[in-house]
Amino acid sequence: MIIEVKNLHKSFGDNEVLTGIDAGIEEREVVCVIGPSGSGKSTFLRCLNLLEDITSGEVIVDGQSLTDPKVDINEVRTEIGMVFQQFNLFPHKTVLENIMLAPMKVRGLNKAEATARAQALLDKVGLGDRGDALPSQLSGGQQQRVAIARALAMEPKIMLFDEPTSALDPELVGDVLAVMKQLAQEGMTMVVVTHEMGFASEVADRVLFMDGGKIVEEGKPSDIFERPKNERTQGFLKRVL
Numbered sequence: 001m002i003i004e005v006k007n008l009h010k011s012f013g014d015n016e017v018l019t020g021i022d023a024g025i026e027e028r029e030v031v032c033v034i035g036p037s038g039s040g041k042s043t044f045l046r047c048l049n050l051l052e053d054i055t056s057g058e059v060i061v062d063g064q065s066l067t068d069p070k071v072d073i074n075e076v077r078t079e080i081g082m083v084f085q086q087f088n089l090f091p092h093k094t095v096l097e098n099i100m101l102a103p104m105k106v107r108g109l110n111k112a113e114a115t116a117r118a119q120a121l122l123d124k125v126g127l128g129d130r131g132d133a134l135p136s137q138l139s140g141g142q143q144q145r146v147a148i149a150r151a152l153a154m155e156p157k158i159m160l161f162d163e164p165t166s167a168l169d170p171e172l173v174g175d176v177l178a179v180m181k182q183l184a185q186e187g188m189t190m191v192v193v194t195h196e197m198g199f200a201s202e203v204a205d206r207v208l209f210m211d212g213g214k215i216v217e218e219g220k221p222s223d224i225f226e227r228p229k230n231e232r233t234q235g236f237l238k239r240v241l
């Protein structure tokens with residue numbers, strides 16, 4: 001297992017948001033996390049690279065326990081790409097520069113190597129001719145594809161997506177999902193928090209349904225979407241499908 005989560009609890013003050021999560025993600029697996037607003041999906045995802053401190057329990061990524069003081073979390077984070085709802089590109093840098101930055105700073109690539117890698121990734125996400133643009137000159141969907149390319153430029157072992165299409169106009173969602181689907185088909189290990197039930201149903205190997213800070217039900221998309229066992233899963237799917 002490339003990610004192992006053991007009895008994870010997370011509180012913000014008195015508010016216990018994750019109430020004991022056990023989960024495992026296999027290498028090359030695509031796992032979608034679904035559930036009602038406020039159920040703790042984003043918090044769970046953010047605990048997987050310690051963007052949120054863990055209150056108790058354990059998260060082990062690629063054999064390293066993130067709360068072990070001997071583990072260098074910044075080192076582990078270089079193996080994990082993250083894509084957020086907001087794309088967070090540097091506004092005054094070109095698209096190409098946005099993608100080149102981390103490989104040069106963190107991986108020590110020289111400019112020519114970083115340019116070649118960034119250009120190849122832009123081609124991959126269908127924006128090969130937009131390298132010189134500034135982020136503000138792109139649509140939200142294009143900016144999100146640049147954000148995916150930027151995360152991939154670090155050659156991560158795992159990609160985490162936190163509602164990557166929620167901030168997009170509906171007509172821009174498809175292009176971003178298509179890039180994610182392609183990544184999934186190439187064997188990337190992915191954990192995707194999403195409200196896109198179509199994507200979860202079509203692309204995920206496994207779906208986790210969260211409610212009240214817990215994983216209430218999990219299984220193959222066909223089981224979760226067509227034969228949900230838990231009442232709360234049934235209720236949620238009735239509302240959203």
Ligand SMILES: Nc1ncnc2c1ncn2[C@@H]1O[C@H](COP(=O)(O)OP(=O)(O)OP(=O)(O)O)[C@@H](O)[C@H]1O
Pocket residue numbers: 012015017035036037038039040041042043044
């Ligand atoms: N930084 C924070 N400080 C305090 N409370 C927080 C913080 N982040 C999240 N919460 C609370 O934790 C709970 C779960 O939030 P989270 O964003 O993980 O849910 P979610 O399932 O991802 O919801 P959504 O689908 O609406 O994004 C919410 O009650 C939220 O208010």
